[in-house]
Amino acid sequence: MELQALLEKAEPILRQAGELVRSIPHPAVYSKEGHANFVTEADMASQQFLMEHLSPLLPEARFFAEEQEENKMAPGFNWVIDPIDGTTNFIRGYQPSAISVGLVKDGQGVMGLVLDLGTGELFTAVRGGGAFCNGNPLQGAQAPLENAVIVFGTAPYYRELADATFAAAKELFLCCGDLRRSGSAALDLCHVAAGQCDGFFEARLSPWDYAAASVILREAGCPLDTLPGQAFSYEKPQAILAGSPAVYPALREIVGRCLG
Structure with a gap:
């Protein structure tokens, strides 16, 4: 199936998954390995729904997927699923959370859909x-670094990375407009693509x-990569840096130096 046609069939599936998640306002919560690392019955229901309904679209x-016990990227097409990105936010009723579904073919991102569970905005590419939000085209912002809004993440289950993360955040804070921390990396990255913030x-x-x-960002004209000197991959956890063309070089230099 041609990718654009596949995207059009996947969009209503994500919206239906969002309705399913929102229909479970007080889900049972379970702890996973690591500090403050949770999964809920809503995550599990969302993932099962997505797998069942996406599978017929592309049988090969x-x-x-995050809540799948074993994950290994296979040759050909792979659906990469986060059934709820921002689970802690979702548990607490704090808005930023999303459903994220990417499609990777032979190591290359070819499709992305991110549904904001709070606003109902659907980012696609x-x-x-090109990249879109509810059908409207996206393009990264052009603000210079001194006016830029930078968002960043601090996963609580990787406490050993705290010093380097906050060193980078401090250095950026002293030369940018301001910093933000939302708790949903998928939405943060989409907001960079939409020009609502400038780096992540x-x-x-x-x-x-x-x-x-990653697909949405790149189609909006914004670079995304891992640390300088390392190879970007969809197969394993890694550092992620992204930004508008105006901000990305300085972001990459500062974060690469602090985290490298």
């Missing part, structure tokens, strides 16, 4: 086809956190 595709970094993200948004 495999699944690489296919490789070579996190010291370690799993592929399901950035697979969909």
Whole structure:
């Protein structure tokens, strides 16, 4: 199936998954390995729904999903799923949370869909086809670094990365407009693509956190990569840096030096 046609069939599936998640306002919560690392029955219901309904669209595709016990990127197509990105926010009723579905083919991101569970905004892109939010085209902002809003992540289960993360945040704070921290990397990255903020970094993200948004960002004209000197991959956790063309070089230099 042609990618644009596939995207059009996947969009209502994400919206239906969002309705399913919102229908479970007080889900049971379970702890996973690591400090403050949670999963809820809503995560599990969302993931099961997505896998069941995406599978017929592309029968040859495999699944690489957060709440799946074993994940290995297979040759060909792989759906990369985060059933709820920002689970802690979702548990607490704090708005930024999303469903993120990316499609990777032979190591290359080719499609991304991110549904904001609070606003209902659906960010989408296919490789070579541009990036959109609810059908409206996206393009990164042009603000210079001194006026830029930078968002960043601090996964609580990687406490060993705290010093380097906050060193980078402090240095950026002293030369940019301001900093933000939302708790949903997928939405942060989409907001960079939409020009609502200008840069993003996190010291370690799993592929399901950035697979969909990476396609959306790049189609909006914004670079995304891992640390300088390292190879970007959809197969393992890694640092993620992204930004508008105006901000990305300085972001990459500062964060690369602090985290490298």
